Amino acid sequence: xxxxxxxxxxxxxxxxxxxxxxxxxxxxxxxxxxxxxxxxxxxxxxxxxxxxxxxxxxxxxxxxxxxxxxxxxxxxxxxxxxxxxxxxxxxxxxxxxxxxxxxxxxxxxxxxxxxxxxxxxxxxxxxxxxxxxxxxxxxxxxxxxxxxxxxxxxxxxxxxxxxxxxxxxxxxxxxxxxxxxxxxxxxxxxxxxxxxxxxxxxxxxxxxxxxxxxxxxxxxxxxxxxxxxxxxxxxxxxxxxxxxxxxxxxxxxxxxxxxxxxxxxxxxxxxxxxxxxxxxxxxxxxxxxxxxxxxxxxxxxxxxxxxxxxxxxxxxxxxxxxxxxxxxxxxxxxxxxxxxxxxxxxxxxxxxxxxxxxxxxxxxxxxxxxxxxxxxxxxxxxxxxxxxxxxxxxxxxxxxxxxxxxxxxxxxxxxxxxxxxxxxxxxxxxxxxxxxxxxxxxxxxxxxxxxxxxxxxxxxxxxxxxxxxxxxxxxxxxx
Numbered sequence: 001x002x003x004x005x006x007x008x009x010x011x012x013x014x015x016x017x018x019x020x021x022x023x024x025x026x027x028x029x030x031x032x033x034x035x036x037x038x039x040x041x042x043x044x045x046x047x048x049x050x051x052x053x054x055x056x057x058x059x060x061x062x063x064x065x066x067x068x069x070x071x072x073x074x075x076x077x078x079x080x081x082x083x084x085x086x087x088x089x090x091x092x093x094x095x096x097x098x099x100x101x102x103x104x105x106x107x108x109x110x111x112x113x114x115x116x117x118x119x120x121x122x123x124x125x126x127x128x129x130x131x132x133x134x135x136x137x138x139x140x141x142x143x144x145x146x147x148x149x150x151x152x153x154x155x156x157x158x159x160x161x162x163x164x165x166x167x168x169x170x171x172x173x174x175x176x177x178x179x180x181x182x183x184x185x186x187x188x189x190x191x192x193x194x195x196x197x198x199x200x201x202x203x204x205x206x207x208x209x210x211x212x213x214x215x216x217x218x219x220x221x222x223x224x225x226x227x228x229x230x231x232x233x234x235x236x237x238x239x240x241x242x243x244x245x246x247x248x249x250x251x252x253x254x255x256x257x258x259x260x261x262x263x264x265x266x267x268x269x270x271x272x273x274x275x276x277x278x279x280x281x282x283x284x285x286x287x288x289x290x291x292x293x294x295x296x297x298x299x300x301x302x303x304x305x306x307x308x309x310x311x312x313x314x315x316x317x318x319x320x321x322x323x324x325x326x327x328x329x330x331x332x333x334x335x336x337x338x339x340x341x342x343x344x345x346x347x348x349x350x351x352x353x354x355x356x357x358x359x360x361x362x363x364x365x366x367x368x369x370x371x372x373x374x375x376x377x378x379x380x381x382x383x384x385x386x387x388x389x390x391x392x393x394x395x396x397x398x399x400x401x402x403x404x405x406x407x408x409x410x411x412x413x414x415x416x417x418x419x420x421x422x423x424x425x426x427x428x429x430x431x432x433x434x435x436x437x438x439x440x441x442x443x444x445x446x447x448x449x450x451x452x453x454x455x456x457x458x459x460x461x462x463x464x465x466x467x468x469x470x471x472x473x474x475x476x477x478x479x
Contacts, residue, residue, distance in 0.1 A: 060107070062092075064125045064128040065459075066166050096148055100161050100477045103127060104423055104440060105139045105146055114471065115460040116148050118165045119440055124454045128165030131460065138317065138472045142196035144216070152188045156203055158216055162477050167302030172222045173203050173212040175247060183241015184266045193317070197250040197257050197290045202229075204245040206315070208472045209235060211245070211259070213293060215476045229293050231261070231286070234305065238280035241268045247319035249329055251358065256296070257288040258358070260320055260331060261305070265295060270337065270345045277338040283308040284328070285356055285363075299361045306361040311336045313349030317472055318377035318389070323398060325383045330398060331389070332378040332379070335370060352444040353376065353388075353398075367401055379416040395445055408438070408448025411441055415475040420445060424473045425457060 095475040106117040114137040120127040141147070146164045148157045154174035157167040173191050191204040192225040196216065203212040203225070209232040214223040231464075234243045243264035251258065265279035287296050297304045310333040310383035312317045335351025353367035369375060373391035380386050386396045388403070393410035396403055409421065414424025424442040428436035440454040460468070 007238060064163070064165065066080070066128065066130045067132075087380055092393075096180050101127070103164060103476050104425075105141075105164060105338075105474045105476050106413075106457055107138050107473075108460055108468055109134075109136055109471045110460055110468040111135055113460070114150075115458065116165060117457050117459070118163075118476075119454060121453060126454075126459070128163060128166065129459055130165040136190075136471070139474050140194040141191075141474050141476055141478045142194060142201065142216075142318070143478060144196060145228050146180060146474070147194040149191050149194070150386060151192075154191065154247075155222070156191050156194055156214075161476075162414075169216075169365070170222055171212070171214050171217045171220065171225060173205060173209070173214075173225060175205075175210060175228060175479050177208055177224065183235075183239075185241075192245070192315070193247065195248040195250060195257065195285050198255070200226075200290060202248065202288075204248060206244055206246070207242065209243050211288075227293060229288060229295070231259070231295070233286065233295070234263075234286055236262055236263050236281045239263050240268075245314070246313040246315060248321065249322050253302075259286050259288060259292050260284075260313055260327065260329075262315075263288060264312050264336075270339070271343060272345075275345055276336050277339050277345070278311055281311075283310065283313055283333065283354075285330065285331075285361075294302070306356055306363055308354050308356060308363045309350070309365050310352055310354050314375055314377060316376060317474060318379060321380035321386070323331050323380060323383065326355075327358050329358065330354070330366070330378060330386070331356060332375050333395060334375060334415045353378065353396075355398075358472050363441060366398065367396065367403060369403070372403065381416065385420065387422070389414075393422060393445070407443065407445045409441075409450045410445075410448075411443060411473075413470050413473040414478060415473055417442070417475060418479050423475060425470065 009478045018295045021316045035067045036272050056446045069374045102121040104119045104121060108115050108117060112135055112180040113131060113133050113235060116130040117126055118128045120416060130131055130424050132150050134153050134416055136151045139146055139150055143258040145161050146159045147188050148159060154172055155170055156173055157170040158197060160168050174189060178187055179185060186207040190207040192206045193204045201214050201216040203214060213227045231243050234239060244264055245259055246262045247260040249258045261284045262282045263283055268279040269275055270277055282303040283309055287298050289296050295304060298306050308331060312334040314332045320329050323330055331354045333350060333352055335348045338346035338349050340346045352365045352369040354363055355366045356363045375390050377389035384399060386398050388396050394403055411422055411424030411426045414422040417423050425434040425440055427438050430436045437456055438458060439452055440457050442451045442453055
């Protein structure tokens with residue numbers, strides 16, 4: 001996705017920034033656009049030298065700062081080749097069976113480079129920083145390891161579980177399938193998530209119709225995917241030429257990987273040029289047999305998948321969650337604006353939470369959010385407790401059709417820990433109403449009780465390195 005304008009607008013944009021979809025006032029949350037043709041390569045990269053990482057030695061900080069390891073001829077020795085694929089490394093080189101230190105992985109995106117900050121929840125300070133030459137980036141967490149997503153340069157890097165600011169292995173997922181004339185083309189594939197399934201990892205690419213399949217046990221520098229899975233047969237005629245893969249859930253018993261396809265039409269916007277209108281498309285859920293990597297038939301003859309009501313899907317780390325007691329997926333949808341006969345823009349439609357049964361594909365809207373603020377994440381606690389991130393965080397009992405109360409003091413970007421607390425970052429205000437310092441906080445959703453865990457977690461942002469924005473927050477190990 002092309003997101004440079006977001007960085008100019010505000011440093012307070014949350015982790016959901018980037019999806020072309022309507023906000024409360026009809027504005028998009030970060031429209032897709034053409035990449036800069038002067039820098040775009042035909043293979044899908046943007047022309048940015050992925051090996052031109054920031055000079056870690058230039059910092060006077062005592063923090064451990066790891067620069068981009070130097071793909072395409074860079075110093076491959078910068079990648080930690082001691083990774084043992086059979087076991088996760090222990091703390092500080094200790095027992096491999098020792099649990100990983102709990103950390104909050106924070107992404108801050110600047111105008112030309114980004115940083116991943118590993119904030120220690122036990123140390124109360126920054127444990128390490130990874131700087132990379134990409135103006136958009138985020139993280140993705142799998143059970144065995146966290147990953148960094150360098151999105152406009154088509155790089156995904158497996159991070160050291162014990163030191164999640166050190167890239168152990170990296171893969172280039174451009175795949176050479178950039179087609180400028182094929183629908184809503186973008187010069188980079190925008191890797192959105194890495195999903196583990198057995199011995200494989202699947203890289204979802206929002207701006208392409210092909211999944212990159214990689215071997216996460218490899219230690220490589222800019223390695224190539226082992227194989228690919230073509231989802232172009234799932235493109236809908238009324239869409240923009242792409243399926244917009246938005247999230248996935250791996251069902252280990254069946255060895256099926258369920259992939260959520262937003263199937264929006266990014267061309268279908270209002271006269272203002274950016275307000276997303278409702279198109280004659282619908283989200284779908286398709287399944288991949290991970291033993292063969294073949295798309296399997298689920299139901300609808302036209303898509304071989306399950307059709308979902310509503311429109312779109314949240315762009316980011318938390319578009320859907322699995323509800324084990326009911327064997328269903330809960331999908332958070334952004335909705336769209338309806339078009340009036342006179343060319344004007346009508347009310348929001350198709351925004352809410354959709355339940356999809358994995359037993360028979362029955363799909364229904366279980367929570368209507370058309371009168372709510374723009375959604376950006378859904379977090380599952382148990383059968384009766386789910387948290388939705390809208391303009392702020394709200395509680396919701398997924399056995400009901402009514403949104404619960406807002407959570408007081410909710411962070412601007414967060415993840416949910418095993419105790420149900422919101423762990424994330426919030427920015428204070430100065431006495432004159434300006435932007436103050438960033439705080440790392442833990443918030444109890446029941447009463448809004450807040451514990452401050454640390455402050456100033458963004459070295460690059462604090463140094464004023466150009467305009468920037470918050471790219472996301474995820475806990476490692478995964479809750």
